[in-house]
Amino acid sequence: MQITAYGSAGEVTGSNSYIQTDDGTGFLIDFGLFQGSPAIEAANYAPIEFDPSKLAFVILTHAHIDHSGRLPMLVKGGFRGPIYLSYPTRDLLEALLIDSAEIQLEESDPLYTEEDVWKTLALTYPVAFNDPINHGDIAISFHQSGHLLGSAFVKLRLEEKTITFSGDVGRYRNNFYPDPAPIGPTDIVVSESTYGNSFHRKxxxxxxxxxxxxxxxxxxxxxxxxxxxxxxxxxxxxxxxxxxxxxxxxxxxxxxxxxxxxxxxxxxxxxxxxxxxxxxxxxxxxxxxxxxxxxxxxxxxxxxxxxxxxxxxxxxxxxxxxxxxxxxxxxxxxxxxxxxxxxxxxxxxxxxxxxxxxxxxxxxxxxxxxxxxxxxxxISGFSGHGDRDDLSEWIATGSPQRILLGHGEPEVLIDWQAYLASQGYQVDILTRSEAITL
Ligand SMILES: [Zn+2]
Missing domain, CATH: 3.40.50.10890 (Rossmann fold)
Incomplete structure (x- = not known):
């Protein structure tokens, strides 16, 4: 199989990982808005790099708009498959996408309308945590990532490999969200890197x-x-x-x-x-x-x-x-x-x-x-993202043979890669639009 990050590679928004299996099945993990300066947000208007009507399914790790905010554009592009997500993510997604469509209305060139949002929500398929489901030959399970209500990391079993997608990982022992669940056996972890080179105060x-x-x-x-x-x-x-x-x-x-x-x-x-x-x-x-x-x-x-x-x-x-x-x-x-x-x-x-x-x-x-x-x-210290200690603690619960890094600024990714390599991991940084064979 191949994985291609079409967003959130060398940056922290626009999450979007496309996977193509050896038998030609294509699916997506997250499809978020690019957010920030006008130059960054221009990517929201670029043509989608694959044919949405050919996607078998989409997985949504959590409701934040930089992970979910372009889903209605897939539906506009002909996608009709299921969107797998957790129950709370389904609830939050409705509120967020309706709000996003209202904001779009004020733009001269709206990305989508409220009608597109309702068509998108109709495709959602909520699943419970820790309870694998199958889509064809692919087993999918959602696990607590402790970053937002309903936020998940996702484990996939396909082609005799287990791949774990971090989504956004939260902070251990934070008193509000549960700790990220242990990863367990996995071959590959695709991890976020937002604070991979820094430490939060408690x-x-x-x-x-x-x-x-x-x-x-x-x-x-x-x-x-x-x-x-x-x-x-x-x-x-x-x-x-x-x-x-x-x-x-x-x-x-x-x-x-x-x-x-x-x-x-x-x-x-x-x-x-x-x-x-x-x-x-x-x-x-x-x-x-x-x-x-x-x-x-x-x-x-x-x-x-x-x-x-x-x-x-x-x-x-x-x-x-x-x-x-x-x-x-x-x-x-x-x-x-x-x-x-x-x-x-x-x-x-x-x-x-x-x-x-x-x-x-x-x-x-x-x-x-x-x-x-x-x-x-x-006043600092309220971030919902784990810092280097949290991310390291979480990755260590999986002992992956290989780690792919996305969702981070370029200099952070380089630091974080060097640190993980020093811990004995094989680590690669995702580059936008470049396929990696797994
Ligand atoms: Zn998030």
Whole structure:
């Protein structure tokens, strides 16, 4: 068989691995949007490198849009086979793709419509974790990867080989998502590499800093704004703050802070997390998703009226890099005031509004310059991706004879390859559009 990465090779978005078996069957693992600068996103508009109508099936590792966001384009291209995925991924996918189609509508050249999304969702075929299914001669199983609700790594058995695709791998001992499951026997691992050359601080330390900062700034009379990625992150931040506050005897202090969750997609995701909590870690408790002073904003009018209120409060709003979503009007309203604190809990890519705020560059929101008098505080350590230690720990549970690396920046891939080679593995880096024979 041959594997070709048509995306997420030497980069971190656009996940897309095409496999062609010796008998000519073609299938795909993930088909995500390229995200980032306009040059990177141009790849979304390039012709698809294979004929979607000839694909036997598609496997989706998890719902994040850089893994799932181009699936409707396959259906537009004639794909009619099943899309295998986990149950929570199916639920999150619906929310994410509908949202993506709505964003597309604002583009001059939409990639797909809501109708294409519904045709795509009709092809989904949810499967349980650790329970192999067969598609022809190919056995497929999904296993907990601990990165997002329902996120999976996938094991395939075909042509007398076992191949494991990592999807995105989460962090061990993180208190919210379960640990990645052990790989078990495998010949080949195709692994993500996002943080293959770096180390995260402990997530619990990040939460201690966040809780302390939020309580202190509220005491000083500040409006605190946390831009957060809608799916997963808004739920996780609320849960993590309230859980730690209870454990450290500070829940009374946190309960004094009017807290607003302002993200329509984030609230949909929160409900799915509640419904599918069996897929979360044992320390998840839905009681931390609500509180006497926690307000889930359902109505866009409430979101805008918040901007006129001067009382100290906490706003957790999407999107994470302040490029779009409700966060933009909150920032426009509150950034010019010294009574505002903005806390960044996620990575801010180059050329985003979030990055400009973080670096003290001129801030333009909706073509309007915005003065920044607010205090800006980045807090690191919340990443949903494993670092080098996590990825190494996970790979060691499989003892593969060969490792293929994708989903990483070029310099990270080289470092990570060298490290794994020093551990005795045979390691190759995937190059976009170059087939590798397995
Ligand atoms: Zn992901």
């Amino acid at each position: 997530k619990i330390d990040a939460y201690h800093e966040l809780l302390e900062t939020v309580i202190e700034k509220f005491r000083q009379g500040q409006t605190i704004i946390i831009p957060a990625f809608s799916v997963g992150r808004t739920t996780e931040i609320l849960h993590g703050l309230r859980q730690l506050a209870e454990q450290t005897g500070r829940l009374n202090e946190l309960d004094q802070i009017p807290t607003y969750l302002d993200s329509p997609l984030g609230l949909k995701a929160l409900e799915i997390y509640r419904e599918r909590q069996d897929y979360l870690s044992a320390s998840f408790d839905e009681k931390y998703l609500s509180g006497p002073n926690v307000h889930l904003l359902q109505d866009p009018g409430e979101s805008y009226s918040l901007d006129k209120k001067t009382h100290p409060k906490l706003i957790i709003s999407s999107g994470g890099m302040a490029q779009g979503g409700h966060i933009t009007h909150h920032l426009e309203a509150f950034l010019p005031h010294e009574t505002t604190t903005v806390i960044f809990v996620g990575f801010q890519a180059e050329e985003t509004v979030g990055r400009a705020i973080l670096e003290g560059l001129p801030v333009i929101i909706g073509e309007r310059p915005v003065e920044v008098q607010a205090e800006i505080i980045p």
